[in-house]
Amino acid sequence: MQEFDLVVIGGGPAGIAAATAASNHNLNVLLIDERSTLGGQIYKRVGPGFEVKDSIKLGADYLRGEILIKSLSKSNAEIMLETTVLSVEDSQVIVVTADNKYDSIKYKKLLITPGAYDRPVVFPGWTLPGVITAGAAQSLVKTQRVLPGSRIFFAGSGPLALAFPAQLSKMGANIVGIIEAAPRPGFVKIFRIARSLRGNLDLIRDAFFYQFHLVKSRIRIQYGRIIVSANGTDRLESITYARVDKNWRPISGTEKTVPADTLCIGYGFFPSVELFKILNCEMSYDESRGGTVVQLDEWGSTSLPNVFGAGDGTGVSGSYVAILNGQIAALRIAYELDKISEKTLFNLSKSIRKEVNLRKKFQKAINHAYAVKSGIYQLASSETIICRCESIPLKDLLPIIESTSDFSVVKAYSRCGMGLCQGRNCQRQVSALIAAKHGLDLGKIPGTTPRFPAKPVLLGQIADSSIRDEKYFIDEQ
Amino acid sequence: MTSSFLPGYLDRKENLADLPKVTDVAIIGGGLLGTALAYYLSKFGIEVTLLERSDLNREASGTNAGSFHFQIALHQLTKNLTESEEKRLSDEVKLQLDAAILWDTLEKELDADLGVHFTGGFMVAETEEELKVLRDKQSIENKAGLETHVLTGDEMRSFAPYLAPDLSGIAYCPREGHANPLLVGPTYAFRAMELGAKIRTNCEVLKIEPLDNASPYRFKLKTSRGDISCNRLVNAGGAWTAELSAQLGIKHPMGLSGLHVNVTEPHEFFLKSMVQHIGRRLTLKQTPNNTFIIGGGWPSRTENYPRRYSNYWASAAGNVAVAVRVLPILKDVRLLRVWSGVWAYTKDFKPILGESEKVPGYHVAMVPTGFTLGPMVARTLAEYMHSPANKNIIPKEFSVDR
Structure with missing residues (x-):
C-alpha cells in the first residue's frame, strides 16, 4: 500500500495551493480529484477535445487557475485524477481509481478540500427540466462552451448574482432578467463593504467589470425579489417572481410572470461536508457560510489529529480565502512533520494570515449584505416535491413532522432522503420545516447518521473477495 | 412504496x-x-x-431487512452436527413454523397492508461440502414439517437463472418471504x-x-x-x-453484535426471493422499492448509545464480494449507503x-x-x-x- 506524508482530497483552489506549498517544503504529497482536470468549480478547465489558444480570452478566473495549476505541476506532488474518495478509515483514504479499481492510500496527514455545491432551493416547479443551478450552467459554459438555453432568467442572491449573468452574457447568452432577493444596497451597506475594501481591490475590480458589462448589455438587476414558481407542463415555459418582505417572504399581489426556457438558481452554496462527517469531526452551524460546517482551529486543523480542512468545503468564503487557508494548513502540516521550524511556520504564515483577515472582512461584509433569510425555506406549496430522488411532496411530510423533530424519523417514515443524492437536496429543507414547526433553531436539528460511501459506487468496483468472513459458527464466537 | x-x-x-x-x-x-x-x-x-x-x-x-427466516441458517450451525444439535435445530425449525402461521394471518388480524409476501427463499452452496450441509439441513427441516427443496445443475440454473451458474446447489423454501x-x-x-x-x-x-x-x-x-x-x-x-x-x-x-447492511440504488425488479448462503455471511433481497439490501452478519463498530454503530469498510467490500459472487448482475449496481443495526442474541x-x-x-x-x-x-x-x-x-x- 502506498503511503504519503500528505494526502489532499480535492483539486480546487485550496487543494492545489496546499499541495504545491507542502510539496515545496519537501513533503511527499498526493492530490486526488474525481474530475479529469484540476481547478475545482471556479477554475474549471475546458473539457476534453477543446484546445485553448488564448487563455486571456477565457477570463480572469481561467487565467488565475492556469497559474495555480502550473505551479502545482512544477512541484513534486503526485496527482491522481478521475479518482473518487469513498471513505476515510484508519489513516487510509479509500478510493476508486480511473481504471475502476478500488484502493486504499495511507497518509500521515490528511487535508480535505471538498468544495461546495449550489444551495438547492425548493419552490413550485423547481424540478422541471429547464431549471438548473448556477453551478450546472457554469459547468456547461466552462467545459463545453454550451449555453443552457435561449431565454435565460437568473434568480439568486449574493455576489454571484452579479458575476454569473455577466459571464454568461459575455458568452452571448440572452439574459431576460435577473432578480436578487436582497434589497438594493443602501448607504450603510455600501459603506460597510467599502470599509472592508483595503486589500480587496481586485474583487471590486471584478465586480465593477461585471456591473459594467451588464449595464452595457442593458440587463437590469431587480432587487428585493424572489423566485415564486417555475411554470410549464413538460419543461420550463415561464417563471414567476415577486417582491419580498425583509425575511424574503413573497408579498402576495406583486407577482410577475416572464417567459423563459432556462432558469438559473444561485442562492449561494452548501459545503460538501460528507467526508468530515464520516470521520466524525466536530461540526457546527453557520448559515452565512453555508450551514453545516466543520470546526477548524486557526491552522485549519479539525477536532481529529492529522485531519485538516480548507476551502469552501469547510464554510463558504470564496476562492481567495481558500487558497490562503490551503497554504496555512500546508505550512502547519509541514511543521508537524518536522519539515520546517516553528519560527519558519510563524514567519511564513504571518503575512498569509494578514491577507486572510482582510479577505474575510470583505467576505463578512458581503455575507451580511446578502445573508439568506428564512423565507427561502417557505416557498414550497403542498404539492411541491421536496425529495426529488423519491418524489415525495410536502403534503406527505407535514403530518410526520407534526409528531417528531427528528429528521431520521421523517426519513424512515417517508423515504425522504433515501435516494441517490442521500439528502443533499432535501435535508436542509426538511430540517427547516421541522425547526419552524417545533420552534427550534435550524442549526440544532441533527442530520442523519453519516455513512459511507461519500459518492455512489458500483458494487463490482468495491467487491473484495480477499476479505474472508471468519468465525461464523456460533460455537466459535 | x-x-x-x-x-x-x-x-x-x-x-x-x-x-x-x-x-x-x-x-x-x-x-x-x-x-x-x-x-x-x-x-x-x-x-x-x-x-x-x-x-x-x-x-x-x-433497521432490519424484514425477512422471514424459516430455513436453518449459517449462524445456527455448529461445526459438527451431533444428535443433540439436530434436536436443537429441529426445535428451532418448529418455532419458526409457528411464526410462519402467525405471519400468514397477521395482515387480516391487524386489518392493514404490512407488505407481507411469501415469495420463497434460497440458501445457496458454493462447494460440495456446503451442498452436503444443505442436504443435511433439508432432512432436519422436512422431518420438522418445513418444506424445502435442494436443486443442483441444470435444474438449479433453470429455476434461478440469475444466480451464478457454477454454484454447487441451492435449497429453496417456498414459505419464506418478507414484510415491511x-x-x-x-x-x-x-x-x-x-x-x-x-x-x-x-x-x-x-x-x-x-x-x-x-x-x-x-x-x-x-x-x-x-x-x-x-x-x-x-x-x-x-x-x-x-x-x-x-x-x-x-x-x-446475551450478547450484542453490530451488523453491517448495504443498500443499493434501484434496479429493474427481478429477484422475488431472498437469497442466503449456507457457508458464508450473506443475506440478499430486492425490496419493493427495487433497491437491493445486502447483509448477512458482517461486523460493525460498537458505539455508545445514542450514537449508532459505525461501519467498517472491510465489511462492505467483503459482504459485497459474496453478493456479487452469488448474483453476478449486482456488479453493475451502485452502492448508495450502508448502515448498521444492533443484533441482540442469546448464547x-x-x-x-x-x-x-x-x-x-x-x-x-x-x-x-x-x-x-x-x-x-x-x-x-x-x-x-x-x-x-x-x-x-x-x-x-x-x-x-x-
Missing part, C-alpha cells in the same frame, strides 16, 4: 401527551416486541402503557392505541424501583417525563434488555421470555432473529399474562432467570 401507513397513523400527537400516574402493565421499549405485546394485551382488555425513549421502531425492529419492517411495529402500536393502550414516546426509563408490599403497585418507574407505577413490568428493551434487567440484579446470557439462541421467579411481576421479552419470531413471542407472553396460572405456555428453557 407499495405499502403505506394506516390513515391517521402519522398524526401521533397523543404519543407526546402526559404520562399516566399508574397502569396495570408497563412495557419498556417501542420496538416490534413491545408494540406487538401492547396490542395483544389490549386485546385481552388489559391496561397497558408503553414507554419508548426515542421514537417507535427506531432500532433493530426498523417500517410498518409492522407502528401498525401494532396504532391498533393497540385504538384498543386503549397508551403509547408514550420520548420517554426514557431512568430507574426501576421495586415497591414494598405496603404499596398497591409492584414497581415505580422514574422516567424523563415523570413517574409511573405499575403492577407488572415488561422489559422489551431489545439490545438494551440486559442493561435494564441489571437494575433488578437479573443477568441474561443458546433461545428467546428470553416470561416472568421472573426471582422478581415476581417482572417480565422479559427478548428474542434473537426478532423480526421473524417477535410477533409470535409477544402473543405467547400476552397469553401467559392474561392467565398466569397457565405456566406451560412458555417453554422452560426460555426462562428469564436462566
